[in-house]
C-alpha cells in the first residue's frame with residue numbers, strides 16, 4: 305500500500321519538520337556541553353620506606369616483567385630520572401625520585417645451574433625469604449643471611465647487606481655474575497671472567513650503575529644450625545667477644561642499655577634434621593626495655609638494678625633448624641638505624657665509647673647490635689679489604705633519631721668506620737672518598753655508564769659529589 309500524496313500545507317509542515325530535524329541533528333549527534341576531556345591517568349601511589357622516614361611521589365611507577373621490558377622502559381622515557389626499589393627497607397634516601405620508580409617485584413625466581421660448583425641464577429626482585437625457600441627445595445642454601453629476609457636480592461647486595469661471622473663476608477661476595485640494563489637501555493653482563501671490573505663495581509652499586517635484572521650466586525649445600533642465646537654481664541661479654549667470634553660460625557651480641565648486660569647469639573652447624581623452635585622473645589624484650597625506660601628512665605641506677613635482677617635469672621635458650629629459618633627473623637617494631645663497619649681491631653674500643661654516649665641519654669632503650677664481617681673486594685663494599693666489626697644503633701620510629709647520625713656517627717667515624725649504605729649517616733663525598741681505595745674508579749665507571757646521571761637522586765649526588773647537569 306502506497307502512502308497518500310501530501311497536500312501543499314502538509315508539504316510545508318513536512319519541510320518545517322525536516323528543517324527542524326536537520327537543525328536538531330547535530331545536537332542529537334553531540335551533546336550541547338563542551339566535549340568531555342580525555343581521562344587523566346591516576347596519579348601513581350606515593351612511595352614510603354619501611355621506617356616511614358622517607359617518601360616520594362614519582363611521576364611513573366613501573367613494574368616490568370622481563371629484562372626486555374626494563375630496557376624498553378629506559379629507552380621510552382629518556383628524559384626521566386630513574387631509581388629502583390626493592391623492599392624499601394633502607395633507612396637512607398636511596399630510593400626517592402620524582403621520575404620513574406622501577407620495582408622488579410614481578411621478576412622473581414631461582415634457577416639452580418648445572419655444574420660442579422653450586423650456583424643459582426636469581427631474578428633481581430626475588431625476596432631473600434623466597435630465595436631461601438626455593439634453594440631449600442633443591443637442598444641448597446645461601447651462605448649468609450641478614451637479620452631479616454624480606455629484602456629483594458638486588459636491594460640487599462646494592463647496599464652491602466651482611467650477617468655476622470668472623471669468616472663470613474657480606475652477601476654480595478657470593479655474587480659471581482650480574483646482568484644489568486644501563487641508562488641507555490643496553491644490557492650488560494659481567495662475571496669473574498667477563499668484565500670483572502664491572503662486577504667488582506656492580507656488586508655494591510647503590511643502584512646507580514643500572515637496573516640489575518639477575519644475579520648468579522654461589523650457594524652451599526643446605527645445612528642445619530644450632531642456636532644458643534644467653535645473657536651475660538657487659539664486661540664479660542666484651543672481654544670474651546673476640547674469642548667467641550673465632551669459636552662460632554656466627555656470633556653476635558646485643559648490648560641492652562641501662563641493664564649492665566648483653567645477650568649473646570651463637571650459631572653452629574648441627575647434625576640431623578630435628579627442629580626445636582622456642583617462640584621468638586625479641587618483641588617481648590623490646591617492650592620490657594621500653595616500659596623500664598618509661599617508668600624508671602629518670603633514675604638510671606634503679607632502672608639498671610631492676611633490669612639486672614630480671615636478666616640475671618634468664619636461662620639460656622637453645623634452638624635447632626634449617627640455617628635460613630634461624631638466621632633471619634621478624635622485626636614488627638619499626639625503627640630507624642645507623643650502622644658503621646669498623647676495622648676489626650677498633651671495634652670493641654669504639655663500642656665502649658658508643659655505650660658511654662648512649663648511657664648519657666636516659667631516653668635510650670633500643671638494644672645495640674655488634675657483629676663480625678669478613679673482608680671482600682667489591683669497590684664500594686664497606687668491608688673492602690678490611691676484616692670488620694659492625695656497630696648498629698637503633699631508635700624507635702616514633703622517637704627522635706637525630707643523635708644516631710650526629711653524636712653516635714661522630715664516634716663511629718673517629719674510629720675509622722665506614723657507614724652501611726642503607727643505614728643513616730651524614731657522610732658526603734669528601735669524607736667518603738678517603739675511606740674507599742677504588743672510590744675514583746667507581747665514580748669514573750658510573751659517569752661512563754650514565755653520563756646524564758639518570759640513576760642519581762639528591763642523596764646520591766651528595767654521596768658522590770656530582771652536581772646536577
Ligand SMILES: Cc1cc2nc3c(=O)[nH]c(=O)nc-3n(C[C@H](O)[C@H](O)[C@H](O)COP(=O)(O)OP(=O)(O)OC[C@H]3O[C@@H](n4cnc5c(N)ncnc54)[C@H](O)[C@@H]3O)c2cc1C
Pocket residue numbers: 354387388389390391392393394395398399408428429449450451452454455456457458459460461462463464465466467510511512514515516517635724726727
Ligand atoms: C628491619 C630491618 C633489618 C635489617 N637488617 C639488616 C641486616 O641484618 N644486615 C644488613 O646489612 N642490613 C640490614 N638491613 C638493611 C637492608 O638490608 C638494606 O637497606 C637493603 O638494601 C634493603 O633491601 P631492599 O630490597 O629493601 O632495597 P631498597 O631499600 O628498596 O633499595 C636499596 C638499594 O637497592 C637499589 N636497588 C633495588 N633493586 C635494584 C635493582 N633491581 N637494580 C639496581 N638497584 C636496585 C635501590 O635503588 C637502592 O639503592 C635491615 C633493614 C631493616 C628495615
